[in-house]
Structure formats: structure tokens, C-alpha cells
Amino acid sequence: MTALFQRLMNIDRRWLYLLVGLAAVIPILLPLNLPVNVAQSVQDLYDRVESLPAGSVVLASFDYGPSTGPENDPMADAFLRHCLARDLKVLCIALYPLGGVTEGAEELQRAVGPLDPANGVLESTAFPGKFYGRDFVYLGYKDGGQATMRQMGENVHAVFPREYYQAPVTDYELSNQVRGYGDVSFVMSFATGIIGEWWANLVNAQYGTPVAVGCTAVSAPKYFAYYKAGQMFALLPGLKGAAEYEYLVKQKYGQIAEATAADVYNAGKGWDVQSIVYTIITLFIVIGNVGFLLERRQRRS
Amino acid sequence: MFRKRIPLLLTFIAGMLPILSFLFRGPALRDEDPTGNGILHVSDTFERWMVILAAAALLLGVVNVFQVNLRKISNRAQGWPYALVFLLALTITGFFGLWDAFSRASNTAWYAHAAYNWIVEAGFKPLQATMFSLLAFYVASAAFRAFRVRNVEAAILLAAALLIMLGVNPYVVRALPFLPDLTQWTLNIPNAAAQRGIIIGAALGAASMALRILIGIERSYLGLQKGE
Numbered sequence: 001m002t003a004l005f006q007r008l009m010n011i012d013r014r015w016l017y018l019l020v021g022l023a024a025v026i027p028i029l030l031p032l033n034l035p036v037n038v039a040q041s042v043q044d045l046y047d048r049v050e051s052l053p054a055g056s057v058v059l060a061s062f063d064y065g066p067s068t069g070p071e072n073d074p075m076a077d078a079f080l081r082h083c084l085a086r087d088l089k090v091l092c093i094a095l096y097p098l099g100g101v102t103e104g105a106e107e108l109q110r111a112v113g114p115l116d117p118a119n120g121v122l123e124s125t126a127f128p129g130k131f132y133g134r135d136f137v138y139l140g141y142k143d144g145g146q147a148t149m150r151q152m153g154e155n156v157h158a159v160f161p162r163e164y165y166q167a168p169v170t171d172y173e174l175s176n177q178v179r180g181y182g183d184v185s186f187v188m189s190f191a192t193g194i195i196g197e198w199w200a201n202l203v204n205a206q207y208g209t210p211v212a213v214g215c216t217a218v219s220a221p222k223y224f225a226y227y228k229a230g231q232m233f234a235l236l237p238g239l240k241g242a243a244e245y246e247y248l249v250k251q252k253y254g255q256i257a258e259a260t261a262a263d264v265y266n267a268g269k270g271w272d273v274q275s276i277v278y279t280i281i282t283l284f285i286v287i288g289n290v291g292f293l294l295e296r297r298q299r300r301s
Numbered sequence: 302m303f304r305k306r307i308p309l310l311l312t313f314i315a316g317m318l319p320i321l322s323f324l325f326r327g328p329a330l331r332d333e334d335p336t337g338n339g340i341l342h343v344s345d346t347f348e349r350w351m352v353i354l355a356a357a358a359l360l361l362g363v364v365n366v367f368q369v370n371l372r373k374i375s376n377r378a379q380g381w382p383y384a385l386v387f388l389l390a391l392t393i394t395g396f397f398g399l400w401d402a403f404s405r406a407s408n409t410a411w412y413a414h415a416a417y418n419w420i421v422e423a424g425f426k427p428l429q430a431t432m433f434s435l436l437a438f439y440v441a442s443a444a445f446r447a448f449r450v451r452n453v454e455a456a457i458l459l460a461a462a463l464l465i466m467l468g469v470n471p472y473v474v475r476a477l478p479f480l481p482d483l484t485q486w487t488l489n490i491p492n493a494a495a496q497r498g499i500i501i502g503a504a505l506g507a508a509s510m511a512l513r514i515l516i517g518i519e520r521s522y523l524g525l526q527k528g529e
Contacts, residue, residue, distance in 0.1 A: 013442045020441045034471040037481050066426040067433040098429075102421055143359065144352035151348045158349065206323075224488045225496035240469055277437060278466050284445040285463065292449045 005291035016284065023280055027272035034272050041227055042244040045188075045212050045234035046082070052185055054087035057174070059184040061199070062107060064192035065098025068216045072190045073107060074267030075214040075242035078249045079188060080111035084127045084135065085253045089174050091184065092138040093160065095148060095195055100141020103190075105164055108138050117165040133172030140164035146198050153181050153207050186210035186233070196223060200231040214241060243271035305525065309517045316515040318344045366391070394420050461487060 052058075060079065064072040083090050092108055094100035109115055113125030115132050122132040130136065139160040142148045151159045156178055157169055169175040178184060187209055189199045196213035204211040210233045215223050217238025227235040236245055246267040322344035370384040378384075397420060400413040450456045467473045468484025513519035 013446075016442050016445060017438045020438055024437065035475070036471070037469075037474055039481075039485060066429040069426075069430065070433075102426060142352065144355040147348050147351035147355060151345070151352060154345055154348075159352065221488065221492050222496050222500070225493040225500060228489055228493045229497075275469075275471055277441070278470055279472065281441050281444050282463060282466050282470070284441065285448050285459070288445050288448065289450050289459070 005287065005294055008287050009291040009295075019280055020277055023276040024273050027276055028269055031269050032272040032276075033268065034275050036240075036244050036247045036268075036271065038244045038248060039237075039241070041224075041235040041237065042241050042248070045079075045236065046245060046248045048186065048210075048212070048234060049079075049082050049086055049088065052086065052088055055089065056185045057089045057091060057178060057183060058083055059178075059181075059187045060090050060092045061187065061189040061191075061195075062092065062094040062099035062104040063096040063189050063195035064103060064216075065096060066102055068192040069103065070270055071216050071239045071242060072192065072214060073103070073110075074239070074270065075236045075245055076103075076107045076190045077111050078242065078246040078267065079190075079214070080108065080136070081126075082245075082249045082253065084112065084124070084130055085249075088185075089134075090136045091174060091178050092136065094141040095145060096192065097141060097143070099190075104138055104140065108136065112136060117163075117167070134174055137172050137175045138164040139169065139175060145195065146202055149198060149202050150206075153203065156180060181207045181209040184209065186212060188212050188214070190214045191219070192216055193219070196232075197226065200226045204231050212236075214245075239267060239270045239274050242267035305520075305523070308523050309520070313515055313517070315347060316511070318347055363391070363395070390424075394425070461491075 049058075060076070060083075062072075062076065080090060092104055094104040112127055112130065112132075115121055115124070117132050124130040124132070124135075127135075139156075140163060142159055144151075148159055156175075160169055160175075163169050163172065163175055181187070181203060187199055187203060189196050189211065191199075191213050192215075196215050196219070199211045199213065203209050211231065212234035213223055213226075213232050214236035215238070217240065220235070220237035220241075223232065223235050223237070226232045236242060322341050367388065370388050372378075373384045374381045374388075394417070397413055397417040401417040404413050448455075448459055448462070450459055464480075464487055465484055467477075468480045468487075474480055510519065514522065
């Protein structure tokens with residue numbers, strides 16, 4: 001028995017890589033549709049979106065880049081769809097450079113369908129009757145982090161004089177309407193790193209604006225302190241949070257999922273992969289420790 | 302004297318203004334026009350400048366990156382070809398990015414936009430995603446080799462890690478339905494308590510450093526040594 005564990009402990013790491021690789025690829029090709037257990041922090045966001053009256057404005061900030069896209073993209077996608085299905089208006093911005101370069105406009109187009117506001121293509125194909133500028137708008141990226149957040153509290157138009165496609169913000173009904181945090185029902189930040197914390201300890205603390213954050217799994221333990229303190233009313237922790245939120249949205253608005261491209265609503269697939277990889281890592285940690293303890297006992301005796 | 306005193310005075314004023322504007326911004330003043338109050342107005346102007354300064358800092362970063370890597374290439378230091386590739390990538394991406402940004406206002410040069418998008422979509426995004434994906438392999442290997450019950454602290458850490466990983470595992474949760482509650486409790490109570498301690502400690506450290514800068518004790522940002 002000890003010999004078996006010792007052999008496992010000294011296993012070539014390439015076998016481990018192969019196993020993790022297979023565990024990542026197979027569930028993508030053959031989705032397992034594993035069940036999800038919805039956490040309260042995720043349910044809180046869903047309930048808040050469900051409880052807002054039609055026409056309410058929410059501010060969505062794309063504070064992440066491609067590296068955390070697999071975690072943040074699906075939550076942003078499910079959130080945008082949920083808001084538009086509930087007839088809420090979404091004002092989008094980005095405070096992370098790569099969010100402005102790659103994620104914001106791309107994610108918005110992924111959720112609502114191809115747009116070309118510069119050439120007058122404003123209507124969403126995924127949500128017919130919803131228009132860029134009236135129901136959703138993307139102001140783009142602004143550098144400055146906390147200073148930008150503070151400045152937005154005083155005057156959004158001074159920070160974003162033009163929207164992403166270079167039209168003056170006053171040209172569009174939605175962006176013209178929002179002047180400060182008082183004009184939005186809450187802020188939703190899809191965050192990598194520290195930006196989600198800034199929303200809580202600056203915008204929530206100083207302006208009283210409710211803040212929710214969809215963060216990466218690695219940042220989630222820190223964000224739970226803010227969630228439990230009430231500085232964030234909801235928290236989507238990593239891919240798990242995305243899968244749970246997506247599950248809730250799909251349960252009630254299934255027709256939206258059917259009307260969209262195949263690559264949308266992929267948090268479930270991602271969660272399948274992550275669950276299997278977690279299982280493998282857990283098993284190997286247990287094997288490693290059993291082997292370690294057996295070896296130590298043998299050495300002592 | 303001017304080299305030291307004037308920057309210190311400017312720092313003091315720039316640091317105190319936002320603090321004063323925050324203190325005098327009572328609930329009654331919050332919705333008023335910022336231009337109606339002197340401190341608020343100046344503070345807001347400073348914040349606008351800070352947004353511009355933050356953008357300018359990016360430029361400083363680019364200049365610094367160029368200096369460091371050019372030196373590496375000219376000295377033929379170890380790994381200099383990577384520095385060359387890096388600088389080429391930076392220059393080409395920057396060129397198309399700037400061209401795209403400047404031409405977008407007039408909606409011309411769609412090819413600049415297409416080229417920049419192609420660089421980002423076909424080059425940068427996959428590379429960043431690959432770097433991040435590799436973590437899964439390294440984490441698996443490192444966890445297997447290093448996560449050992451060597452002492453009590455390591456045992457507690459391991460127990461917490463297993464609890465979190467098992468508590469989100471659909472298969473395990475089906476067999477042990479009480480586990481998600483235990484996982485959530487771990488995150489909400491001991492984890493949040495420890496995180497709060499860390500956050501409060503870091504905030505106090507940042508506040509004391511800010512105070513040292515404001516009252517001129519900390520001067521290293523001016524390039525001055527201790528006692529200068």
C-alpha cells in the first residue's frame with residue numbers, strides 16, 4: 001500500500017497535466033450539465049434585478065480583461081440579458097484598460113447582437129425593439145480608477161464627453177439622462193483585481209449607491225468581507241457565481257437563451273470543467289497527503 | 302530651499318483639498334452645483350487633473366519600458382531577442398491603436414480599426430488567455446506536491462481548502478447536502494473576519510503613509526534621501 005502511494009507521489013507531472021487537460025477538454029465537447037447550488041450572494045443580485053421597476057437604469061462596469069474573460073464574460077452576458085429581459089436600461093463603462101479595449105463593446109454586442117452605431121445600426125437583434133442609446137449604451141474606457149469614480153459622482157458627462165463610438169453623450173437619451181450616481185439604481189462591476197473594492201469603498205461608502213461585484217474566484221474570499229458588511233449587496237464569486245446566475249436567468253427567461261448564439265450561456269460548460277478539475281486536484285491532494293503521512297510513519301517506526 | 306519646500310507645499314495643498322472638500326460636503330451640499338462652493342470646485346478640478354495625470358503616467362510607463370528593453374538589446378543581455386519581440390509588438394500595437402483612436406473621431410481609416418482589432422483578437426487575447434489557462438496545470442501540480450500536512454497551521458489551511466473545494470463540488474454536495482452551508486459559513490465568518498483584519502490593517506498603513514506624505518515626513522517621492 002505504502003509502495004503504491006509512494007509511486008503515486010513520485011508520478012511524473014506530465015501525467016497530471018494530461019489528466020487536467022483531458023478534464024478540461026472532454027466536458028467542453030460533451031457538456032455534463034452538472035447541477036448548481038445557488039448561493040445567497042448570487043440570489044441577492046437576481047432578486048434586485050427582478051425587483052426593479054421597468055425603465056430603471058443600472059450602471060455596468062467592465063473592469064476586466066481577456067485573462068479573466070472565462071470567469072467574467074459569462075456573468076456579464078447573463079447580467080446584460082437579464083436586465084434587458086426585465087426592461088431595465090444599462091449604461092456600460094470600463095475602468096480597466098483591457099476592459100475598454102476588448103471586453104466592453106464585444107460583450108455588449110455578444111449579448112444584444114451586432115451593432116454599428118456609427119452607421120446607424122442601433123437595434124438589437126437578440127432583443128428586438130431595444131435600441132443602442134435608448135436601452136443600452138457604452139461610454140467606453142476612462143483611465144484614472146478612483147479619481148474617475150469620484151469625478152463620475154459629480155458629473156458623468158465631464159468624465160465621458162463622448163460615448164465609445166465617438167458621438168457626444170448628450171446625443172443619446174440614456175447617456176444624456178445619467179448625470180451622476182443618483183440617476184442609477186445600482187452599480188454592477190465585473191472586476192478583476194482591486195477595482196471592485198474601489199466601487200465598494202468609494203462609490204458605496206461616499207455616495208450610498210448600491211454596489212454589486214462579479215469577481216474572479218481568486219479574489220472572492222476578500223470580497224466576502226465587503227458583502228457581509230453590506231458594502232456590496234450581492235457578489236458573484238468566479239465561474240461558480242456566473243454559472244449560478246446564468247442558471248437563475250435561464251430558469252425564468254429560457255426563451256432568451258434559445259434565441260442566442262451557441263457560444264453564449266457558457267458558464268454552465270465552464271463550471272462542468274472547473275468541477276471536474278477541482279475533483280482531480282482534491283483527489284491528488286488527498287493522495288499526496290496519505291502518501292506523505294504513511295511515509296512519515298514508516299520513517300518514524 | 303525651493304527645490305524642497307515648494308513641492309512639499311504643493312503636496313500638502315493637493316492632499317488637503319480633497320479631505321476638506323469631503324468634510325465640508327454635508328448631505329445638504331451634496332446635490333448642489335459644485336461650482337457654487339470654492340473648496341468643492343477646486344477639489345473637483347484637481348480630480349479632473351488626476352484623471353489626466355493617470356493617463357500621462359501610462360506614457361511614462363511606456364517610456365520606461367522602452368529605456369529598459371533598449372538597454373537590454375544593446376547590451377545583448379540574456380533573453381534580448383524577447384525584448385526585441387516585445388518592443389516590436391508594443392510599437393506595432395501602439396501605432397495601430399493610436400491611428401485607430403485618432404481616425405475614429407472622423408470615422409475614417411476603417412483598416413486601422415480592423416488591423417488593431419485583429420492584433421487584439423488574434424494575438425493579444427489568445428496569448429493572455431493561454432497564460433492564464435496554464436495556471437490550472439501549475440496549480441494542480443503545485444497543490445499535489447506542496448499541500449502537505451506538515452504542521453498544525455498547514456493542516457488548518459488544508460482542511461479549509463478541502464472544505465471549500467468539496468463544498469462547491471456537485472457530486473460531493475449531492476452526497477453531503479449540508480456541505481454548501483458549511484462552506485458558506487467558512488467564507489462568511491472566519492474568512493470574512495480575517496479579510497477584514499487584513500483590509501483594516503492595510504487601510505491604516507495607507508492612511509499613515511498618506512499622513513507622512515502630507516506633513517512632509519516621507520519625501521522619497523521627491524527623490525530626496527532621509528534627512529535632506
